[in-house]
Amino acid sequence: MIFLNLLTEGQEPVNLLYRPKLIPMRERLMEQMNNSPVGSVFYYDMNQVEGINGSGIDELIAKPIKEFIEHYKTDDKYLVLMNLNEEHDHIYNINLTLKEENVTVVGKQNEKIEIIGHIGDSLREILDIAHELREVTARDISDRLDKKLNLTSTQLNKLNEMRLLKRYEVQLEEGGRQYIYRSLFY
Template sequence: MRLISLLKQEEKFIDLVGRRPAVPLKDAIIESMEEAPKGTIFYYDLNEVREVNGSGIHEVIVKPLEWLYENYKSHEKFLILKNLSVEYDHLYNIQITCNKEKVSIIAQNDESYEVIGNKAGDALLELLNLTYLHKQVTARDLAKILDKKHTLIATHLTKLY
């Protein structure tokens, strides 16, 4: 996994509040994603982030996610979040913005994860949970586990991907 630091060199933390200061950061993030090798998994360490609001989240999380969605066939790159802060209500604020913008992102904490945003839906979340549990699984394996048709599971996995 490759860290995308949200900090400038001299900073110890950042606030993702407001659109204006977040736009140059978003542009740098997308440029970094574009230049990375195919298959790269990026993450933001939210220990670097204190305050967040919808505008900052939209620029730094939603727009890069939209770029990834639009270009997934050519690059196979992904973004996750790590170390969400309870103190700064990261989960709550990111959840509201992701739901409003109809995107989902994975937040990883230690050995577990959480899907933020309701775009995925129950069927895809079930597949994600099984995939996470088994670490490596095929559509046939999942179809057998869930007693569903292979083609249905394959379609759902493509959406999840």
């Protein structure tokens, strides 16, 4: 778990609205992300952000997530938003842009987990269960939703590729292996 400061030390909360000022910020954050170990989960503290528009969301949220998705097999990195603010309409604004960009992120607002962006109802339902249980297997989801095991396995894998759930492998006593999918808030 790595907390990244969107702002430099001592900087007052800001509005992230003007792309030319956001590009150096994204480059600084991406350098930190690229130099972090495989498997890292990065947390942005949105408490530091008053307003954010499509430019801010694209530069600081969508582009890093797209890079994580592109390199998911080798880098295994994730981005989470913390302290989303109702007063500043963070979820509404981020959701609009991420849906257009075909990207999804998870965040917390008032200790409630929020799924923001482009995601279908079936994947959302599985992601909600994974956050509720903290860790799940394809069998857990299959049994709970009365779906075929192959389908839930594929859907959980898709959520991992989208960088919304961490995945790790365990060896089973009876032989073989099993993937376990973990909430990014665990």
